[in-house]
Amino acid sequence: xxxxxxxxxxxxxxxxxxxxxxxxxxxxxxxxxxxxxxxxxxxxxxxxxxxxxxxxxxxxxxxxxxxxxxxxxxxxxxxxxxxxxxxxxxxxxxxxxxxxxxxxxxxxxxxxxxxxxxxxxxxxxxxxxxxxxxxxxxxxxxxxxxxxxxxxxxxxxxxxxxxxxxxxxxxxxxxxxxxxxxxxxxxxxxxxxxxxxxxxxxxxxxxxxxxxxxxxxxxxxxxxxxxxxxxxxxxxxxxxxxxxxxxxxxxxxxxxxxxxxxxxxxxxxxxxxxxxxxxxxxxxxxxxxxxxxxxxxxxxxxxxxxxxxxxxxxxxxxxxxxxxxxxxxxxxxxxxxxxxxxxxxxxxxxxxxxxxxxxxxxxxxxxxxxxxxxxxxxxxxxxxxxxxxxxxxxxxxxxxxxxxxxxxxxxxxxxxxxxxxxxxxxxxxxxxxxxxxxxxxxxxxxxxxxxxxxxxxxxxxxxxxxxxxxxxxxxxxxxxxxxxxxxxxxxxxxxxxxxxxxxxxxxxxxxxxxxxxxxxxxxxxxxxxxxxxxxxxxxxxxxxxxxxxxxxxxxxxxxxxxxxxxxxxxxxxxxxxxxxxxxxxxxxxxxxxxxxxxxxxxxxxxxxxxxxxxxxxxxxxxxxxxxxxxxxxxxxxxxxxxxxxxxxxxxxxxxxxxxxxxxxxxxxxxxxxxxxxxxxxxxxxxxxxxxxxxxxxxxxxxxxxxxxxxxx
Numbered sequence: 001x002x003x004x005x006x007x008x009x010x011x012x013x014x015x016x017x018x019x020x021x022x023x024x025x026x027x028x029x030x031x032x033x034x035x036x037x038x039x040x041x042x043x044x045x046x047x048x049x050x051x052x053x054x055x056x057x058x059x060x061x062x063x064x065x066x067x068x069x070x071x072x073x074x075x076x077x078x079x080x081x082x083x084x085x086x087x088x089x090x091x092x093x094x095x096x097x098x099x100x101x102x103x104x105x106x107x108x109x110x111x112x113x114x115x116x117x118x119x120x121x122x123x124x125x126x127x128x129x130x131x132x133x134x135x136x137x138x139x140x141x142x143x144x145x146x147x148x149x150x151x152x153x154x155x156x157x158x159x160x161x162x163x164x165x166x167x168x169x170x171x172x173x174x175x176x177x178x179x180x181x182x183x184x185x186x187x188x189x190x191x192x193x194x195x196x197x198x199x200x201x202x203x204x205x206x207x208x209x210x211x212x213x214x215x216x217x218x219x220x221x222x223x224x225x226x227x228x229x230x231x232x233x234x235x236x237x238x239x240x241x242x243x244x245x246x247x248x249x250x251x252x253x254x255x256x257x258x259x260x261x262x263x264x265x266x267x268x269x270x271x272x273x274x275x276x277x278x279x280x281x282x283x284x285x286x287x288x289x290x291x292x293x294x295x296x297x298x299x300x301x302x303x304x305x306x307x308x309x310x311x312x313x314x315x316x317x318x319x320x321x322x323x324x325x326x327x328x329x330x331x332x333x334x335x336x337x338x339x340x341x342x343x344x345x346x347x348x349x350x351x352x353x354x355x356x357x358x359x360x361x362x363x364x365x366x367x368x369x370x371x372x373x374x375x376x377x378x379x380x381x382x383x384x385x386x387x388x389x390x391x392x393x394x395x396x397x398x399x400x401x402x403x404x405x406x407x408x409x410x411x412x413x414x415x416x417x418x419x420x421x422x423x424x425x426x427x428x429x430x431x432x433x434x435x436x437x438x439x440x441x442x443x444x445x446x447x448x449x450x451x452x453x454x455x456x457x458x459x460x461x462x463x464x465x466x467x468x469x470x471x472x473x474x475x476x477x478x479x480x481x482x483x484x485x486x487x488x489x490x491x492x493x494x495x496x497x498x499x500x501x502x503x504x505x506x507x508x509x510x511x512x513x514x515x516x517x518x519x520x521x522x523x524x525x526x527x528x529x530x531x532x533x534x535x536x537x538x539x540x541x542x543x544x545x546x547x548x549x550x551x552x553x554x555x556x557x558x559x560x561x562x563x564x565x566x567x568x569x570x571x572x573x574x575x576x577x578x579x580x581x582x583x584x585x586x587x588x589x590x591x592x593x594x595x596x597x598x599x600x601x602x603x604x605x606x607x608x609x610x611x612x613x614x615x616x617x618x619x620x621x622x623x624x625x626x627x628x629x630x631x632x633x634x635x636x637x638x639x640x641x642x643x644x645x646x647x648x649x650x651x652x653x654x655x656x657x658x659x660x661x662x663x664x665x666x667x668x669x670x671x672x673x674x675x676x677x678x679x680x681x682x683x684x685x686x687x688x689x690x691x692x693x694x695x696x697x698x699x700x701x702x703x704x705x706x707x708x709x710x711x712x
Contacts, residue, residue, distance in 0.1 A: 008274045012274065013269070015269075016325050017329070019325075019327070022322060022325075026210050030210060036217065042220065042221065045228075050299070050510050054484065054502070054506070055501070055509075058503070058506070062422075064460075065457075066456055074133075074134055075170060076168060078129075078163075078405040079159075079162055080162065080408050085162070087161075093157065094162075098131055101133065101150055104149055105135070108133060109135075110131055110133055110134075113130060123413055128412025130409060150171075154166055165401045165402075166401050172396070183648030186645070187245050190637055190640045191249070191641070194249070194633070194634075196336075197336045199334065200336060203327050203331065204249050204252060207319050208248060208316060211312075212237055216236055216237060226304050229305070231654050234654065235309065237312075238661060243313055243642075245641050245645075246601070247283070247316060251280065252272075255272035255335065256335055256336070258271040265331075265332040269325050273325055279604055284314070284316075284317030286597045286601075287597030287600075288314050288317075290596050291309045297589065298514070299585075306593065358624055358625040358681045362621055362681055365685040366686065372678040372682065375674060377556075382560040382563040383556055385567070388512035388588070389477070389508055389582030390511075390512075390582070390584060391582070392471045393406035394470060413466070415470035416467035416476070417466055419471035419503065420464040421465040421506055423462070423500070425498065426498045427461060428497070431495060437463055440463070443479070443483065446466070448466045449464065450464040476505060481509070488501070511585050515585045515588075519588055522592065527551070530548060531545065534607075535694075537608075539699060540693065542690060542691055543607060546683055547603050550679055550680075551671075554675055555596075558666040558667035562659055562663045566581065568580060576653055584656050587659055591664065591667070598671075602676055605635060606680065609631050610624055611623075611627075620685075620688050620689055624685065628680075639668050646661045
């Protein structure tokens with residue numbers, strides 16, 4: 001036993017004794033990594049591919065067939081004039097502006113609405129037109145430079161009586177920051193209420209800041225080798241603030257208890273790290289492993305976010321078990337110095353309210369369990385209609401030029417003009433594409449299609465197809481499948497022509513379908529792994545089985561709330577969502593991986609204390625009540641911190657972060673209230689001693705996993 005405990009105790013004592021060196025090492029690491037990130041950090045972009053998908057094959061055919069700009073970024077300059085866009089002065093100014101774009105942006109291809117090729121780019125009433133701006137595929141810095149040049153040219157243009165807007169994801173105006181600060185300030189208030197001491201409150205915050213700073217720097221450097229989406233750093237900060245403060249909160253709470261029990265500061269640090277620190281390592285490692293599990297699902301964006309999240313959580317976890325012991329060494333026995341009037345005694349962490357609540361639930365366990373399960377089931381119902389996809393410019397606020405361009409195009413040409421499908425045809429000699437295009441035009445859901453545009457060799461042709469529905473509408477997804485599965489195979493049968501459906505929206509459909517097919521497998525694997533781990537920790541079959549079911553209900557409730565707000569539009573306007581749309585295709589898998597890891601944290605913290613009391617007393621009811629009493633206070637504080645941090649990102653203005661923040665906040669809130677305070681005591685009371693049943697053969701087979709060390 002001592003050998004098992006000695007590693008963490010030695011680490012704690014080393015960090016405590018060498019606290020100045022440890023602090024200097026962390027400062028040096030933070031400065032060096034931040035400096036390296038500033039000088040050598042990678043860039044973040046939202047360009048992802050799905051190898052082997054039809055949309056990706058279409059891109060490759062375009063590149064090989066002499067359409068490099070069609071394989072890169074596609075944007076629009078939208079022009080609107082109430083008195084018509086055919087005014088001579090307006091035509092002169094817009095044509096001159098487009099000429100400057102071609103002259104100043106390398107490899108830019110522009111199709112003007114005033115050219116013969118752009119005749120279809122003028123609305124039927126003549127009040128709206130758009131110029132197509134295509135950029136050949138290039139690195140992110142070159143894209144940024146091109147976008148900045150185009151934006152400056154458009155903003156500097158003087159076109160009286162006309163409205164000019166830029167459409168396309170590259171022209172999105174960055175959302176205002178500040179959501180991180182909101183969550184951090186809310187965490188300060190909660191820590192003050194929980195600890196009642198300025199000094200005790202400050203230690204988790206300082207520890208979290210070091211972990212966040214190094215984590216963000218590491219992720220910025222990793223962006224050189226892994227393509228990461230534009231909101232990656234905000235997501236890392238969201239997670240690092242939440243888990244970093246929580247982990248330090250657990251350790252500081254145990255340190256105060258050890259001091260109250262009469263231990264000297266050095267011994268108290270050892271006890272805190274060997275008990276709460278051990279649980280932190282287990283919980284943090286679980287989060288890291290679960291998000292790294294996203295590496296095997298085959299989705300680039302999930303893989304990138306998994307790596308980034310793992311880096312952020314790992315650095316905060318490392319800071320909690322190395323930097324925090326050093327900081328505690330500086331504080332010593334004065335942890336409660338600068339206390340506030342409401343401060344409670346450090347040693348009185350057991351909550352009488354928690355004990356009374358547990359006894360109340362245990363008196364009516366069946367009713368409590370039924371109510372808890374019904375509430376979770378109701379919250380989860382919307383998840384049954386979840387539709388995966390990606391938000392488009394219509395979800396952005398009207399202050400963004402791309403949203404205004406989106407609205408103008410929809411008004412002038414119909415909703416499908418915002419993301420036309422691309423038919424990419426590979427043709428043998430003497431083949432014609434006109435009959436195929438005619439059949440496509442007659443297809444349900446198609447508003448129109450351009451004539452074929454052949455390459456110089458005549459072996460590849462391109463056709464733009466305009467749906468009669470918006471890009472993120474389910475009808476557009478159905479159209480993509482209809483074209484691929486029915487219309488095009490029948491229209492090209494026996495001709496030797498091969499047509500692939502590509503374009504940005506087709507890529508979204510491919511990505512969403514692939515993610516939806518992998519999500520159930522990922523969930524089953526994660527739940528199975530968690531079941532085995534918890535069975536080894538708590539030497540029980542029913543306790544981990546209940547935990548798996550409750551985790552599934554918690555994430556189901558989070559999914560349900562996300563669908564209700566973002567897909568159904570319930571209350572969407574309150575948080576600045578432009579319009580309802582699909583759930584981001586990457587989010588469900590990422591949410592599940594992180595929520596699983598976070599819920600394991602609370603699971604272990606509560607159930608390990610219950611198991612400890614059961615082993616001591618042999619009385620299941622007393623063990624549950626005592627365990628809840630001793631953990632309710634810190635679990636409530638930890639959960640409250642995570643909820644406010646995650647909820648702060650709902651106000652970020654970035655749809656992806658808003659969705660992710662709401663999902664995490666809901667999951668943690670449900671897990672810390674309905675699950676821990678209602679379902680756990682109710683179900684454990686109903687099962688009694690059967691909670692701890694484990695077949696002997698399984699007991700011999702499972703490895704012994706110890707989460708808590710010795711308290712003395």
